[in-house]
Amino acid sequence: MAEVLVLAGPGRAARATCALLTLARRLGTPAVVAGAPANGTTRARAGTPATVTGGGKNGATQARTPRTVAGGPASAATLGRFGAKTIYAATAPEMDEHPVAARVEMLVRLARHRPAAILVAADRDGLEIAGRVAVRLDSGFLSDVVDVTAGPDGPVAVQSVQGGAWRVESSVVRGVPVLAVRTEHVAITPAPAPARPVVTTVRLTFPRSVRAVRQVARHRARPRDLSTAAVIVAGGRGVGSAEGFELVRRLAAALDGVPAGSHAAAEQGWCPPQMQVDQVGQVVHPSLYLALGISGSLRHRAGMRGAGTVVAIDSDPQAPIFRLSDLGAVGDVHQVVPELLAEIERRRALPLIAEE
Structure with missing residues (x-):
């Protein structure tokens, strides 16, 4: 089965990630796109641009599963309990310094291997990431998704529209489906058989222009996102x-x-x-x-x-x-x-x- 890429949120968004994994299991093999690896996995030196290395799946290197993944939503064991077979972790320092741009680049890189879908939580950053990824991939993008099922031609998304007055079924007809899910509407369920996820390290390269943009707002305080609050x-x-x-x-x-x-x-x-x-x-x-x-x-x-x-x-x-x-x-x-x-x-x- 094809992979389904699930974008992990920050620590407080553990429930959102588990909700995305619950839906991803219906479409294929769930794979979590997390932050930088921790506990012994490779990390790029701060300020040093990294490159993609061979020797592993998707042009990446594999490592033993750590206890936690920095910037990810929960422990690897928790992700495995909800069906994650792979955790993609970035080594570039931009993953923390430029989180939106880094996650866009990482999803686009992994999408070259034609996943069944890309699922993100429909919070402020998630909507921006999903839109930018869809443009980069020339793919269809569906927002306000509250449920997903597998159809004969790919994922079929249920969207809540008109302020919740209507629910419609939609599907993407071109490219890798990019779905922004309102995870508060998803009932999370563990996988029938827990998995032992393998951490795959992805090394990213960013131009200096990406580093320069983030410096303007890196210390700005950001309130908790209302769009996914329970x-x-x-x-x-x-x-x-x-x-x-x-x-x-x-x-x-x-x-x-x-x-x-x-x-x-x-x-x-x-x-x-x-x-x-x-x-x-x-x-x-x-x-x-x-x-x-x-x-x-x-x-x-x-x-x-x-x-x-x-x-x-x-x-x-x-x-x-x-x-x-x-x-x-x-x-x-x-x-x-x-x-x-x-x-x-x-x-x-x-x-x-x-x-x-």
Whole structure:
């Protein structure tokens, strides 16, 4: 069976990678494209351009499986449990210094051997990587993919369109299919028979122009990506101030979620534009969405309509957000949220009861 290339995300994206592997097993032999190797595998010296070497599959060298892969989502054992047969690890320092450009180059290099498909998570970097790879390969690109099956002529992708109102089946008719998957919609399942992945080292070469571009923004702080977050806590005009918006961040941290804001919150400067949820900002699809002090304008509802469970807290009982919410609390955010935080802490402090 042909390989299916799965692009691994950063450490916190372990679930996303396992979701991609779950889909990849339906199409062929899963192979993870990870970051730089660790624990004894070869690494290029910083600042030294590396070259592709022969002697192994896809013009690469093979090494014993390390315990972890730096820049990858999880241990090699975990990847094997979800069916990964190969882990492609880069030796070029650009993999960490220029992550988007490096992963594009690596996927294009590996795609020369005609994989059945390339799967990436549909986060901010993933969408950019997928688009650039599709252009480089002159291949078809499908976004907003929520499911994949094997068809007679290649992968058949189920896409969520029109803000989740419709689902359509699509397939790529030219080149290697490049699919950007909304992994929060995929139920992950381990492989029936765990694999022992082999690490294959791929050495990349980059021109000096690639190194120069990244220097401009390498120290820029980047918020956690909203597009693949499972839990989002968003604040609106009802939080009252920048100090009040701190409640949003505290609740997001307590739930291991990502903070966000409405158009009004971003306009007031309480949160950066990258955290804005609406039809012209970020369109999100979390499993849980908490709206704090958000009335629920049409543009905001368009950005979060795909959420699984919606919990709204607002002082106006007629707020439109309550039409979409599964659970609503009418009250002052500054009174309700502290009580909610206290209850979360109380439940975390309860001792675990072991089953007999």
